[in-house]
Amino acid sequence: MLRIENLTKSFNGLVAVDHISFHVQKGEIFGFLGPNGAGKTTTINMICSLLKPDGGSIFIDDADIQFGPAKLRNKLGVVPQETALYEELSAEENLMFWGSLYGMSGKALKTRVAELLELTGLQERAGERVKNYSGGMKRRLNMAAGMIHTPKLLLLDEPTVGIDPQARHNMLEMVRDVARKGTTILYTTHYMEEAELLCDRLAIIDHGRILVMGTQQEIQQVVGENRLLKVSGTFSPETAELLAKQIAGLTLVSLKEKELVYGLPVKFGTGQFIEKLVAAGFKIDNLSIKEPNLDTVFLKLTGRELRD
Amino acid sequence: MIWKLLKKDIVRRLRNPGGFILLVLLPLLISLLLGLVFGGGRDNRVMPEVKLLIEDHDHGLASQFIAGAFHRGELARLFDVKSVDEGVGRRMMDKGEASALLIIPKGFADSLVSEKPTELILVKNPSESFLPKIAEETIGILSEGGDRLVRIVENPLRMIRKSAQNDSIVSDEKVAAISILFKNLIEKTKNLFFPPLIRFNQVAQKEGKKQTSGSVLFAYLLAGNTLMALLFVLEIFARDFFRERDNQTLYRMLTSPVTSRQYLAAKLIFLFVAALLAYLLVWLAGLLFFGIRITQPISFLVLSLLIVSALTGVIALLYAVVKTRTQAASLAPAIIIVLSMLGGAMIPFGSLPGFMKKIAFISPVYWGTDGLHRIVISHESLAAMPLHVGVLFSLGLLLNILAFILFAKKVQL
Ligand SMILES: Nc1ncnc2c1ncn2[C@@H]1O[C@H](COP(=O)(O)OP(=O)(O)O)[C@@H](O)[C@H]1O
Numbered sequence: 001m002l003r004i005e006n007l008t009k010s011f012n013g014l015v016a017v018d019h020i021s022f023h024v025q026k027g028e029i030f031g032f033l034g035p036n037g038a039g040k041t042t043t044i045n046m047i048c049s050l051l052k053p054d055g056g057s058i059f060i061d062d063a064d065i066q067f068g069p070a071k072l073r074n075k076l077g078v079v080p081q082e083t084a085l086y087e088e089l090s091a092e093e094n095l096m097f098w099g100s101l102y103g104m105s106g107k108a109l110k111t112r113v114a115e116l117l118e119l120t121g122l123q124e125r126a127g128e129r130v131k132n133y134s135g136g137m138k139r140r141l142n143m144a145a146g147m148i149h150t151p152k153l154l155l156l157d158e159p160t161v162g163i164d165p166q167a168r169h170n171m172l173e174m175v176r177d178v179a180r181k182g183t184t185i186l187y188t189t190h191y192m193e194e195a196e197l198l199c200d201r202l203a204i205i206d207h208g209r210i211l212v213m214g215t216q217q218e219i220q221q222v223v224g225e226n227r228l229l230k231v232s233g234t235f236s237p238e239t240a241e242l243l244a245k246q247i248a249g250l251t252l253v254s255l256k257e258k259e260l261v262y263g264l265p266v267k268f269g270t271g272q273f274i275e276k277l278v279a280a281g282f283k284i285d286n287l288s289i290k291e292p293n294l295d296t297v298f299l300k301l302t303g304r305e306l307r308d
Numbered sequence: 309m310i311w312k313l314l315k316k317d318i319v320r321r322l323r324n325p326g327g328f329i330l331l332v333l334l335p336l337l338i339s340l341l342l343g344l345v346f347g348g349g350r351d352n353r354v355m356p357e358v359k360l361l362i363e364d365h366d367h368g369l370a371s372q373f374i375a376g377a378f379h380r381g382e383l384a385r386l387f388d389v390k391s392v393d394e395g396v397g398r399r400m401m402d403k404g405e406a407s408a409l410l411i412i413p414k415g416f417a418d419s420l421v422s423e424k425p426t427e428l429i430l431v432k433n434p435s436e437s438f439l440p441k442i443a444e445e446t447i448g449i450l451s452e453g454g455d456r457l458v459r460i461v462e463n464p465l466r467m468i469r470k471s472a473q474n475d476s477i478v479s480d481e482k483v484a485a486i487s488i489l490f491k492n493l494i495e496k497t498k499n500l501f502f503p504p505l506i507r508f509n510q511v512a513q514k515e516g517k518k519q520t521s522g523s524v525l526f527a528y529l530l531a532g533n534t535l536m537a538l539l540f541v542l543e544i545f546a547r548d549f550f551r552e553r554d555n556q557t558l559y560r561m562l563t564s565p566v567t568s569r570q571y572l573a574a575k576l577i578f579l580f581v582a583a584l585l586a587y588l589l590v591w592l593a594g595l596l597f598f599g600i601r602i603t604q605p606i607s608f609l610v611l612s613l614l615i616v617s618a619l620t621g622v623i624a625l626l627y628a629v630v631k632t633r634t635q636a637a638s639l640a641p642a643i644i645i646v647l648s649m650l651g652g653a654m655i656p657f658g659s660l661p662g663f664m665k666k667i668a669f670i671s672p673v674y675w676g677t678d679g680l681h682r683i684v685i686s687h688e689s690l691a692a693m694p695l696h697v698g699v700l701f702s703l704g705l706l707l708n709i710l711a712f713i714l715f716a717k718k719v720q721l
């Protein structure tokens with residue numbers, strides 16, 4: 001459905017997207033997980049041909065978007081990172097307007113609008129101006145506006161930023177719902193939990209590069225059955241490296257002046273390990289333990305946490 | 309598609325009509341205020357100076373009253389009055405040295421007292437469009453006032469004259485009678501509809517033109533003020549270019565089948581339509597409430613379309629050139645004021661310093677204001693001003709196309 005090859009884009013020397021390649025199968029929810037500034041929005045902008053790539057190609061349904069993006073727009077739905085709505089108009093008027101741009105009209109449009117209003121739980125306040133809506137309501141409407149024309153490919157750019165857990169649950173449910181009905185989805189987020197809950201396959205990206213890609217199980221293998229221990233305090237780097245060599249299975253993921261991350265096999269007791277650290281002369285100010293999940297994958301790959 | 313976009317913008321604008329209404333009222337209020345200044349204001353610079361010659365053939369009290377009126381107070385600011393000897397006035401008019409010549413005929417005062425109809429003669433310079441008109445109006449008001457004055461005072465005068473003739477002590481009856489007369493007098497002052505005693509006759513210098521009554525001064529002011537307000541209306545509406553970008557609706561629009569050209573066309577049409585609406589509302593109010601008469605409706609409408617499209621082009625181009633909302637916000641007022649100033653919309657064109665007059669032709673406001681003056685005040689038709697039509701049409705076309713092209717580049721990211 002969506003195939004991307006060697007996509008590249010830089011802004012005044014800053015490489016925002018760096019030779020990215022991936023493909024999303026029909027009906028799949030593909031996650032794009034990465035921290036702020038990773039290049040998610042830039043990638044999406046190029047897919048909907050708002051931004052011209054410096055290099056690489058994008059195919060939607062095997063058609064290169066360089067040739068006739070206008071025709072492809074009917075197949076494409078976008079939920080922008082910022083809410084993109086007319087505040088002076090009501091929810092219903094917004095949806096009617098956006099729908100009409102895709103050639104929808106009359107009863108079909110009305111039915112679809114009513115359906116989405118119900119799905120988003122906005123039907124009771126559908127006639128009210130969007131200006132008076134809460135942040136969460138706007139987000140839901142923003143999402144509905146992107147799927148008004150039942151697109152074949154839906155690009156969601158961090159659609160749940162800054163909303164309460166209940167509204168988020170509702171929105172994730174909506175995404176699953178459209179996916180079940182056959183829409184292919186590219187879902188970008190910096191929330192590890194969302195990616196875990198929602199995505200069939202995903203790519204973790206940072207600084208414009210895909211670090212790892214695959215199903216969740218495949219990605220999990222990067223850290224294996226390892227917990228991650230992040231230690232901050234005072235220690236000598238030599239000792240830290242030596243320790244990693246002495247204990248079987250222990251890996252040194254990252255090492256900075258006052259902070260390091262170890263990958264520790266699950267079978268190795270953490271208490272026992274901390275004792276070893278103290279014995280080796282570590283002065284520990286802070287210590288955190290991460291169970292194996294996507295966050296730990298990111299930590300392992302970059303030495304940083306997703307939410308840094 | 310363009311219609312869908314346009315409809316959406318119209319609905320949005322209707323939800324917040326406040327600014328729009330204010331901007332329609334603004335030129336009316338400003339013109340009204342300035343018009344009132346005519347009767348007693350401070351800043352005479354808002355008014356053009358009318359060069360008026362007075363040729364007094366009567367040398368009576370009434371003619372001194374009229375001539376004197378122009379030398380006093382507010383009228384003195386508006387008029388540059390020169391008393392000339394008999395025959396001199398005509399010669400000066402022939403040379404185009406004045407806007408109008410007022411001739412007070414021999415026996416003017418006597419006719420007044422004996423209630424015989426009499427005439428004031430105003431000769432107007434046809435090469436000037438509205439200044440003679442102002443002279444005409446003022447003299448009309450003066451003669452009406454003089455007329456009323458004569459009628460009001462005549463009865464008490466007669467009564468007092470009679471008392472004096474009888475040479476007797478005023479009796480109680482007479483006191484009663486006089487008080488009744490004064491009561492009538494007060495009532496009469498309320499009555500505004502006397503048949504005029506002084507007929508006021510105007511003669512155009514060379515060819516006679518059909519004259520209409522109506523507030524010439526108001527029309528004069530309204531023309532400039534409307535165009536200036538129009539620029540402000542357009543500027544406010546043009547902010548939507550940034551609003552759509554900032555609130556990301558432009559982003560969403562461009563991911564839909566809408567092309568950037570359709571989007572821009574809809575926006576430009578919206579600017580044009582909204583400005584035209586504001587413009588027509590202003591003039592409608594002028595017609596209904598301020599006695600402006602438009603005798604050349606087709607010329608007026610065509611000129612109006614040309615004006616609105618040229619001014620739309622000015623603002624659209626401004627917004628196409630600037631990068632940010634702040635840039636637009638700081639540049640726009642300066643540009644609007646310079647263009648309005650040059651165009652004679654703020655200070656009468658005749659009072660502008662010479663260098664400004666020389667470069668005024670660069671401002672579409674100049675062509676618009678002058679064209680409007682000629683149609684609304686001098687009742688010329690558009691056929692008489694091909695240059696105005698040509699300039700405004702070309703500006704409208706050029707500026708809008710240029711704005712469109714520059715915008716298209718910008719919108720495509
Ligand atoms: N229009 C732009 N001009 C310059 N730099 C940009 C522009 N858009 C994005 N960037 C930069 O590109 C990088 C990736 O940004 P973005 O794609 O928005 O990241 P994400 O959506 O993952 O948070 C960031 O460093 C950002 O500052």
Ligand SMILES: [Mg+2]
Nearest residue numbers: 040041042081
């Ligand atoms: Mg982003």
